[in-house]
Amino acid sequence: MLFLLAMLAVGQGAAAKPPSTAATTMQQQFDAASEAAAMPGKCGEAIGMFEALERTGAARRSALVAAAVDVRKGRCLVTVGRVPEGEAAIRRGLPQLKARGAAFAGDVRDASITLGEAAYQRFDYDAAVRDYEVALSQSEGLARLMPLMLMSRALMFDHDGRALRYAEEARTIVRATPTASKHDIANVQTQYARVLLNEGRDKEAYAELRDSLAKQGGLDSKVSLDEVATRSDLAIAALRNKDVDSARRYLAYTGAGRMKDAPFSRAASMDPPACDPAAGLTPEDVAIVEFVLAEDGHVASAMPIFSTGSRATAIAFSQAVRDWSWRPDDAKAIPPFFRYGSRVELRCIRAPEGPSVVEPLVESIDAWFASRGLSEPAWRDMSDASALPLQRTAAAEGGVAGLRATLALARNPVIDPEEAATLRGQVIARAAAAGAPVAIRVVMELIDTRDWNAKKYREALRGLLTEPPVAADPLAAATVRLTIAAPRYKSRPPEDAAALLDAVVSAPLPDTHPIKTAALLQRANLLAAGNDLAGARAAFARTGLTAEQCALVDLSPAATRPGGSANDYPMEAVRMGFEGWVRAEFDITADGRTATQRAVAAYPPFIFNEAAVGIVRGSRWTSSFRPEGALACAGQQRSVTFRMP
Incomplete structure (x- = not known):
């Protein structure tokens, strides 16, 4: 065993001693x-x-013993989520094990894969590749499969x-490999076909994947x-080969989209990335992401x-x-099987929605906290x-630090509504006291x-x-007045708007x-x-x-007709x-209709896109004044959920 090898190394050159009970x-x-x-599940222990x-004493006396423990413990630290500690421990011990050659090749290989996976998860693919290369250099025969696949x-x-x-x-x-099972071969072929897909070699990928499916039992x-x-x-x-019926059939046999009450649809926050051609994101790009x-x-x-784009995309x-x-x-509410590997279809959004009407107030609050000596x-x-666990811990503190954390908790969309109501009362009381x-x-x-x-x-x-x-307070009063006067769903502006x-x-x-x-x-x-x-032209001027811009805070037109039916x-x-x-993105015309509708996020991929776009196309919004009939607002978003009766 590794520890025994380390102990033998420590004892080299000394007279042989009988093994002790302590050893x-x-x-x-x-x-x-x-x-x-x-x-599985035993890393904490x-x-x-x-x-x-x-x-x-042995660990303190021997660099090799310490390194062996560092590397194996470090892998477990990464596994339980203590990633920085784990990476530091592995990198501390790895040089000693590398210096010992073939005797520790397995540990070097496994530790390098762990480091590579940690880098991959934080999207540092260059660092991941460097660590996978180390793992590959320590591997022979079948052991090469894992680093090859990861590379x-x-x-x-x-x-x-x-x-490729x-x-x-x-x-x-x-x-x-004669001992490789059909499932082993299918798993490798699936990764090979995935590379082909991203290279645009769709027919070859389709054939390879169908063979993988057959090896897995159909x-x-x-x-x-x-x-x-x-x-x-x-x-x-x-789908890439325009075989839409087969695409739906294969997807149906994954179980995607077959959970009662569509729990995936209720994300508290779910924003696609903004289009940025300079960063490799264009409106034409599409991606499938597994999470x-x-x-x-x-x-x-x-x-x-x-992805239809580059690595950056x-x-x-x-x-x-x-x-x-x-x-x-x-x-x-989502079964673990689906939480461990679901996929979404994504496109970038052309124009991110504006900040909430309360954002200027929030900025003023942040400035006040900073003036009280609080860092970010x-x-x-x-x-x-x-963020939730950190906010809960900090909310237990006293003073302005605890007030800031309680405020963050009350605004966190993942908080249960009843708890959020309690937290709002606590924030108001703590703010008055401070x-x-x-x-x-x-x-x-x-x-x-907001829900009234x-x-x-x-x-x-x-x-x-x-x-x-x-x-x-000028900003507070202006924000409240603006909110009262704003159009709301199926409600006309107040008479004193x-x-x-x-x-x-x-x-x-x-x-x-x-706000102005x-x-x-x-x-x-x-x-x-x-x-x-x-008068309207003068106010707009x-x-x-520009004629197409929304307000700089989120007071876009209000919906007057949802546009969907069974x-x-x-x-x-x-x-x-x-x-x-x-999740659909669309523009709103001055007369309250929609234009340039497109799906920007979908689960399951490519099943409901056309239907959702049709629903958004049929929705109506409050009319807005725009010079020469330009768009009232660009880049609005709406989520459409499909549930079986």
């Missing part, structure tokens, strides 16, 4: 820790056992031939994750399967999915679900009333305006402030509705916006039992 016990400890590390060994996966969007060469070598090895009701991968890839290949959804609602990993789509979040209860919170760049700006109170009240009907919503906000601290908007325009804020800009746009709409086109459910999806959702 045997130490050997047994290392063996037990290594055995636990190799078992193994880490404790390795740490006990680190405290022994191929990391390079398959580079289109330089390397991914590695996949071909893996395919040659597994086909020439289309039957018993399915493993490997078989799901082959069938999902076959669906892509069939793993953790039980707490955060996306544990995201991996590009297919594939990574951008995958990074977007990595930032998605679900409420824990919704995530738990640790969760700032995390997904909502990943002498915090009234902006915090206003943000909480705006969130608290239009009449109750406006009544609550009017009550807020009567409070002296709110009325005396013009007066409210005029008060916002005359508020002591900079002329270019986004939004008010001027709404004012132009009201003037146009009253046939005062000259004061915004400084007849919009695709019959092919009904026959196959599919449920799912589509």
